[in-house]
Amino acid sequence: MKPLRIILAGGSGHLGTVLAGHFHRGGHSVSILSRSQNSSPWPIVLWDGETLGDWALALEGADVLINLAGRSVNCRYTAANRASIMNSRVRSTRVLGEAISRLAEPPSLWINSSTATIYRHSMDHSMDEDTGEFGGHELGVPESWRFSIEVARNWEDAFFSAVTPRSRKIALRSAVVMGPEQGGAFDILLRLVRFGLGGTVASGDQYVSWVHDVDFARALDYLISNEKIEGPINVASPNPLPNRDFMRELRRAYGVKIGLPAPEWLLEVGTRLLQTESELVLKSRRVVPGRLVRSGFQFSFPDWPSAANDLVSRWRDSN
16 A cells, blocks of 8 residues: 555544554554644644544545544533534534535545444344344334434434535444553453453343454554545444453453453443443444455454464563
8 A cells, every 4th residue: 555644533541542653554644633732742733622623635636645633532412512422523524515515635435433333232143234223123122222313323423414525435444453552442351351341241242343443443543544435334243242242252362260340230230330331341243244244344353262362472571
């Protein structure tokens, strides 16, 4: 791949840092659109994620724009937090679309974050881009779960309704990205295992969709290089697995035989104390990368046991 100029909007967070480092090592030029001028090895362009400004000039002539902007969903869904979660995604996407539409030389590719949570709570079969069913109307699940579906659908509506005919567009319906860095999802899960709390959550039947950070970055390279691919893309391991198996393999990789289970009633109490939502671990996400696999992409870590071994090893090296 030739050296590219890549813009990461909302790229100062955990995932943005992973991708910026990956692209930099690949010989590409990386710039970050951020709300704050924090310490960074990459050039930072200030923006507010809502209104047009001089920041839009950074997009002129760029090869790739990747929008990662959005407030974390790891919080209680209060009215204020719901508004912040929704607005941070929809408004940033809309203003980027407006900026691109005004450029003389817009990015040839616009990749916008989405989420695998857009699909319904599924125990019975896997969800790919062609056969997957959107959630929001499942029977027997909490009403509060509809909010995450509304966010996902409004996010994608804002993206695909933007009039940017000269920019190829891809919506990343990403599963949870597993990397060893401090504060990420894997670090939190491994902490539970280390303290003997990494047992089965609730029934353990609910599926976990995940993707190794190396494969996530490689998938981005693949999507950038393959100019015929556009539209929604599931970025997830081809092998989601039930929570009980997921946690068992993580314990095995770390060398712990026992983990205390978390029944649903205890999980509800714990998530309230931690100011987060139980949906994040109770919803069954059985998402598979149909379009990636059919187009020829090959995963370095397609199964959780091999991924868990690698991630634990890298975690130990860095700690």
